[in-house]
Amino acid sequence: MATAATQSVFSLLALDSPGWGGVMLWGFAHSLQLAIGGYTLGLIIGIGGACAKLYGGPILRDLMEIYTTLIRAIPELVLMLLLYYAGTDALSQLLAALGYGAVDIDALTAGIFVIGVVQGAYSTEILRGAIKAVPIGQIEAARAFGMSPLQVLRRVTLPAMLPHAIPGLANLWMIATKDTALLAVIGFSELTLVTRQAAGSTKAYMLFFLAAGALYLALTLVSNVVIGLIEKRARRGLTRTA
């Protein structure tokens, strides 16, 4: 009797249609896409923002300061709602003004945009700190060799700052994976929202939320291992500090 009950409970997690396992994995894949996309966009914004803060003109610096301060002072949930509506609104109006007519921005792009903009502020600060930790002589030497600013960035600054940036960036990746859950509030069907729907329609709340928790936890643990490997590689040739 007990085994039959447990069997029926776990059959809810089956991959095929009566079970919700497949739907949850699909939601998990969406969460991953969001996290990777948003994190990458955030890194790109962060590199640009860090360079703007360090080397930009006074106006650019002030604007970047406003951007990072605002983003870091307002809760992610509120920002995501604002950016989601404002971003999609602005983009569709822009496209309409350019004569493309009414365009529906798909939720994934909007979600990546939202996470990317939020992450960008944090990675700006992390990368700025890391770039400042690079000995100025190395950058001056690269300039003395006649490298262009972009070459200096690609060949010297970015690789040299990487060991300083990795702990912060790793932390940021963890935040990115968890921030994707906030998009559930907006109605984007990633893992957390899918889980809630599955739980709501089967009434097996504990089972589904615990299963989703296990998926997130697995992602975190795997990320930790990978980050450890990356850090080991980025720190090669450096003296151990700890």
Added chain:
Amino acid sequence: MSETVTTPPAYVAPAGRSLFEPHRLVLMAIFGVLVFCIIWFMRWDWLPRYSAKLVSGIGESLLMLFATSFVGFLLAVPIGLAQVAGPRLLKWLSVLFCTVIRGTPLLLQLWLLYYGLGSIFAQYPEIRQSFLWPYLRQAWPYGFLALTLSFAAYEGEVMRGAFAGVPRGELEAADSFGMSRFQTFWRIWLPRAIHRALPTLNGDTVLQLKSTPLIATITVVDVYGVISRVRQDTYLTYEPLLLLALIYLCLTGILVYVFRKLENRIPTRGV
């Protein structure tokens, strides 16, 4: 000369930059126009009707923030201590707790507690008839629990580092004064660890403020919940959200200011 150790301040404002440089005046003018447009051209007539609710919502948010931070910190001390000096089982348990809480989204934990635990409680008549049931039927105990556990896990990790970072010599000195282990902990180890962790704790309390709006998703009426209500009632998209962003901006600013004042009174950096 060699005996004075000067610690550099955490942040040095760039020299020669005043608030009234020409480009800043232009930027301020642009922002002024922007704010004026927002006030003038957007709809704010709903504001007086909801102002009382907004104030009570802000109160609810702040109450949640301080209550969960305080209780969470009380939990974080034993969690941190167990990881540094506890027996193996306790150490293992607290590491597991920190990993699980820090490895899953807060929103998921919140919904797990509210929907999951709530549905389990409702199944048992013993619980439904107990004196706790009027509270367990409401949403805020679950929000409180989730936020507290989350804060405890993050700060437990901070306290672990702080406990481990207290110089051995200070503890040995306490030992040689004949203090018992409990006295050593109470008089030396804990105060020194809190002292070291204070900047991080303050920063994380600000982060905790940014987690509080999540409890509105389980129907706790905090300031975010009030704003959601406004949005449903008035069908406005941007105005309530902009106001909400402004409210949180002010709250964060005030918190950061107060903590900075506190930190200046207790010099902690570089200890």
